[in-house]
Amino acid sequence: MSAKVVRMMPAPAALTVDEAAAHLRVSRWMVYQLIWANQLRTRRIGRCHRISLVELDRYLSGEEAA
DSSP states (O other): OOOOOOOOOOOOSEEOHHHHHHHHTSOHHHHHHHHHTTSSOOEEETTEEEEEHHHHHHHHHTOOOO
């Protein structure tokens, strides 16, 4: 009998707004409000916002955005 190999996908370096909202357990509207208030920094790729996990950790720890 052979062992089944399960491959885990690495965590993404950047999340979409929907993924960030799920991570923070808030609505996507709340994430957009944080972005517009400059409390959450993003990278734009075309029209899409991407939020790094480091940025989410910074926000959750209460540090100010630079």
